[in-house]
Amino acid sequence: MSSNSGIQIPSRLPLLCTDDGVLLPGSTMRISVDTARNMQLVKSRLLKGTSLKSTIIGVIPNTRDPVHDSDELPSLHSIGTAGLAVQVVGSNWPKPHYTLLITGLCRFRVTQLLRERPFPVAEVEQLDKLEQYTEGDQADGELGELSLRFHQAAVQLVGMLDMSVPVVAKLRRLLDSLPRETLPDVLASMIRTSNKEKLQVLDAVDLEERFKKALPLLTRQIEGLKLLQKTRKRRPDDDKRVLAIRKGGVFPGRQFSLDEEAEDEDGDDTAMLEKKVKAAAMPEAALRVCLKELKRLKKMPQSMPEHALTRNYLEMMVELPWSKSTTDCLDIRAARVLLDNDHYAMEKLKRRVLEYLAVRQLKSTLKGPILCFVGPPGVGKTSVGRSIARTLGREFHRIALGGVCDHSDIRGHRRTYVGSMPGRIINGLKTAGVNNPIFLLDEVDKLGKSPDFTDHYLNVPFDLSQVLFIATANTTATIPPALLDRMEVLQVPGYTQEEKVEIAHRHLIPHQLEQHGLTPQQLQIPQDTTKDIISKYTREAGVRSLERKIGAICRAVAVKVAEGHKVSRADRTLLRMHSIEECFCMSIEDSGIASPPEMPIVIDHIALKDILGPPVFEMEVSERLTLPGVAIGLAWTPMGGEIMFVEASRMEGEGQLTLTGQLGDVMKESAHLAISWLRSNAKTYLLTNGSADPLEGTDIHLHFPAGAVTKDGPSAGVTIVTCLASLLSGRLVRSDVAMTGEITLRGLVLPVGGIKDKVLAAHRANLKRVIVPKRNEKDLEEIPAHVRADLDFVFASTLDEVLKAAFDGGFPAAVSHAQVVSKL
Numbered sequence: 117m118s119s120n121s122g123i124q125i126p127s128r129l130p131l132l133c134t135d136d137g138v139l140l141p142g143s144t145m146r147i148s149v150d151t152a153r154n155m156q157l158v159k160s161r162l163l164k165g166t167s168l169k170s171t172i173i174g175v176i177p178n179t180r181d182p183v184h185d186s187d188e189l190p191s192l193h194s195i196g197t198a199g200l201a202v203q204v205v206g207s208n209w210p211k212p213h214y215t216l217l218i219t220g221l222c223r224f225r226v227t228q229l230l231r232e233r234p235f236p237v238a239e240v241e242q243l244d245k246l247e248q249y250t251e252g253d254q255a256d257g258e259l260g261e262l263s264l265r266f267h268q269a270a271v272q273l274v275g276m277l278d279m280s281v282p283v284v285a286k287l288r289r290l291l292d293s294l295p296r297e298t299l300p301d302v303l304a305s306m307i308r309t310s311n312k313e314k315l316q317v318l319d320a321v322d323l324e325e326r327f328k329k330a331l332p333l334l335t336r337q338i339e340g341l342k343l344l345q346k347t348r349k350r351r352p353d354d355d356k357r358v359l360a361i362r363k364g365g366v367f368p369g370r371q372f373s374l375d376e377e378a379e380d381e382d383g384d385d386t387a388m389l390e391k392k393v394k395a396a397a398m399p400e401a402a403l404r405v406c407l408k409e410l411k412r413l414k415k416m417p418q419s420m421p422e423h424a425l426t427r428n429y430l431e432m433m434v435e436l437p438w439s440k441s442t443t444d445c446l447d448i449r450a451a452r453v454l455l456d457n458d459h460y461a462m463e464k465l466k467r468r469v470l471e472y473l474a475v476r477q478l479k480s481t482l483k484g485p486i487l488c489f490v491g492p493p494g495v496g497k498t499s500v501g502r503s504i505a506r507t508l509g510r511e512f513h514r515i516a517l518g519g520v521c522d523h524s525d526i527r528g529h530r531r532t533y534v535g536s537m538p539g540r541i542i543n544g545l546k547t548a549g550v551n552n553p554i555f556l557l558d559e560v561d562k563l564g565k566s567p568d569f570t571d572h573y574l575n576v577p578f579d580l581s582q583v584l585f586i587a588t589a590n591t592t593a594t595i596p597p598a599l600l601d602r603m604e605v606l607q608v609p610g611y612t613q614e615e616k617v618e619i620a621h622r623h624l625i626p627h628q629l630e631q632h633g634l635t636p637q638q639l640q641i642p643q644d645t646t647k648d649i650i651s652k653y654t655r656e657a658g659v660r661s662l663e664r665k666i667g668a669i670c671r672a673v674a675v676k677v678a679e680g681h682k683v684s685r686a687d688r689t690l691l692r693m694h695s696i697e698e699c700f701c702m703s704i705e706d707s708g709i710a711s712p713p714e715m716p717i718v719i720d721h722i723a724l725k726d727i728l729g730p731p732v733f734e735m736e737v738s739e740r741l742t743l744p745g746v747a748i749g750l751a752w753t754p755m756g757g758e759i760m761f762v763e764a765s766r767m768e769g770e771g772q773l774t775l776t777g778q779l780g781d782v783m784k785e786s787a788h789l790a791i792s793w794l795r796s797n798a799k800t801y802l803l804t805n806g807s808a809d810p811l812e813g814t815d816i817h818l819h820f821p822a823g824a825v826t827k828d829g830p831s832a833g834v835t836i837v838t839c840l841a842s843l844l845s846g847r848l849v850r851s852d853v854a855m856t857g858e859i860t861l862r863g864l865v866l867p868v869g870g871i872k873d874k875v876l877a878a879h880r881a882n883l884k885r886v887i888v889p890k891r892n893e894k895d896l897e898e899i900p901a902h903v904r905a906d907l908d909f910v911f912a913s914t915l916d917e918v919l920k921a922a923f924d925g926g927f928p929a930a931v932s933h934a935q936v937v938s939k940l
């Protein structure tokens with residue numbers, strides 16, 4: 117039962133039933149384990165065991181149909197191979213399983229099944245008496261002759277294979293050093309044999325019988341190879357490659373592969389991949405890397421995780437558009453028409469884009485700057501990028517950089533990681549399918565560091581000089597300086613209400629109608645309704661929410677229209693409906709049955725409320741300015757301009773100033789400056805309230821509402837002064853005035869940025885007067901004439917001028933407030 121030398125296996129073995137194939141002694145096999153019993157075996161025996169003995173398990177091939185696998189332990193095959201588990205790898209994907217690497221030691225027979233759960237354990241009898249191998253060489257008679265013939269055949273087979281493949285070279289050495297009796301098992305597991313044939317070899321406990329079973333398999337393989345060599349068109353480098361053994365080998369002839377069917381298919385695939393690599397027209401350096409990887413792939417067992425990695429890499433490499441490009445078709449006049457047709461307003465941006473294109477047309481090799489469109493969300497930055505691609509006839513691909521916090525997102529992961537991927541740029545190229553697309557790098561301002569666009573995964577340079585990069589950002593403040601330096605920044609400011617109405621009627625409504633399968637004959641949105649949507653349901657610099665609201669209207673109408681289609685169409689008289697529901701009621705009343713709504717459905721303000729609900733933003737400006745100590749400032753945010761309330765209150769105290777509303781340091785300094793200036797000018801403005809210091813015995817609290825948003829910057833200075841002046845004087849600030857400007861301790865007003873967006877915000881909020889620093893006067897040129905006409909601008913160079921413009925009747929009042937009170 118046991119041998120005197122070599123391996124002695126335990127008399128009790130846990131049994132692993134496998135569908136994966138047949139493990140033969142002397143060979144190593146990868147077995148995937150996922151059934152409950154096998155998983156238990158791995159967990160409690162292999163992972164917990166500490167002795168060498170605990171790593172020996174019995175591997176029994178599954179001979180029954182795996183479909184009928186049930187909880188019941190099937191009648192086991194009586195012979196198996198004791199194996200040494202040399203590696204256990206666990207994975208949760210796609211489902212929990214282990215992969216075992218097992219080396220077969222010797223045959224055993226199950227003499228008695230001791231238990232079935234949680235995994236089967238059996239009393240076993242060791243069959244291969246390993247000492248006989250040492251005697252094998254001297255064996256004579258039929259066994260001796262058989263072993264000699266087998267050895268010769270094996271040498272012949274190996275002689276036909278490519279010695280440069282390590283597995284082949286190793287086998288060649290083993291043929292001379294291994295006891296001949298081990299050869300049937302070793303070779304049967306290496307050459308192409310079916311599981312049934314391997315099972316026959318396993319079952320051949322008698323050595324002579326084993327040689328008899330394995331020899332025909334070996335001869336068949338040799339004949340197959342010979343035939344293949346004859347039939348194949350001889351190509352110098354094919355000869356060797358084709359004959360590579362086993363998993364490392366590429367072997368196109370299906371019936372002659374040295375390994376299982378899957379390996380054969382893999383061989384076919386690898387040859388195909390090689391063809392693709394050669395056809396991909398990649399540059400020398402990349403080709404060299406690919407060929408090297410191909411060579412490695414051929415030598416790699418398919419079951420190795422790296423096999424899949426290398427394959428994916430090569431597939432990626434062949435799919436990249438190394439030398440595929442589109443031809444630019446640039447006609448500046450056509451480009452102008454297209455840009456105008458696609459976009460309303462944004463004249464400055466369109467002009468600069470046309471200049472850029474014209475220069476490219478004249479000098480195609482010019483490495484122009486990367487254009488970077490900076491502006492609030494929804495103002496058409498992406499959409500202009502798309503139009504540029506159309507005018508040039510190039511592919512367009514958007515790469516969202518928002519949320520990218522890791523270089524590997526852009527530059528890919530190194531290929532050593534399982535699940536590694538190329539970065540977004542290279543993926544984008546693959547999607548675009550050409551090497552000269554337009555890449556829109558969306559939201560570069562959300563990028564942590566500057567990317568240099570060399571892909572880790574690819575690890576070979578890809579020439580990006582043909583790619584036209586356009587970047588977009590909401591603000592330049594957070595763009596890494598090194599990146600900003602390489603870009604030409606084009607500001608895309610927000611739209612006025614009138615521009616939004618035009619954009620809605622020229623672009624957004626037709627587009628949304630089409631998206632929802634509606635026609636203008638079915639749905640009409642009058643301009644007044646659009647204005648209502650803009651002012652009461654959206655508060656934005658761009659038009660994205662506006663587009664969404666229009667989409668919501670289209671959806672609501674589409675439902676009505678679809679329902680109506682079930683019954684015959686009614687008269688198509690153009691009726692102005694007050695609401696969609698009403699429209700249905702009328703139809704029902706008229707005909708007694710639900711007939712389709714009258715077309716077109718016109719959305720008036722009642723229908724609008726039905727669909728979008730009550731207005732989200734009611735103008736609250738005048739309501740909030742009913743008490744002294746409130747003033748309206750103008751702020752710039754990456755989302756566009758906004759009006760901002762500043763509130764102040766006073767209480768008994770010791771002259772403390774409290775600031776709330778998430779303020780930055782600069783803003784806090786402005787508040788202190790404002791207080792100091794007012795204190796020093798208290799007399800001039802009659803704020804002393806009897807004592808020398810208006811703050812004596814008083815604490816002041818300044819609050820900037822919308823506390824969730826951090827506010828900073830010096831431009832609130834004038835607003836804080838005005839607000840405090842109102843509080844201390846007890847007078848109301850004009851409810852239609854907004855202001856912006858930095859202040860100095862001496863009462864000067866300094867210029868600030870973002871004037872256009874701020875003025876547009878004031879206009880949106882229906883304010884009438886805007887106080888801006890005198891030195892910002894020139895910035896008003898950018899503002900559309902009709903907006904300028906609607907507003908009364910006050911250009912202030914001192915705080916005195918600001919206060920005079922902010923209060924009705926000037927400041928201090930011609931007849932001062934204090935006096936009025938005392939007279940009363």
Ligand SMILES: Nc1ncnc2c1ncn2[C@@H]1O[C@H](COP(=O)(O)OP(=O)(O)OP(=O)(O)O)[C@@H](O)[C@H]1O
Nearest residue numbers: 458459460492493494495496497498499619623659
């Ligand atoms: N001037 C315009 N004329 C016509 N359509 C416009 C205009 N501006 C914006 N749009 C439309 O508004 C929608 C939003 O625009 P887009 O996605 O280009 O905004 P964006 O500025 O790129 O925003 P983000 O910064 O969020 O990416 C698009 O459907 C676009 O066609």
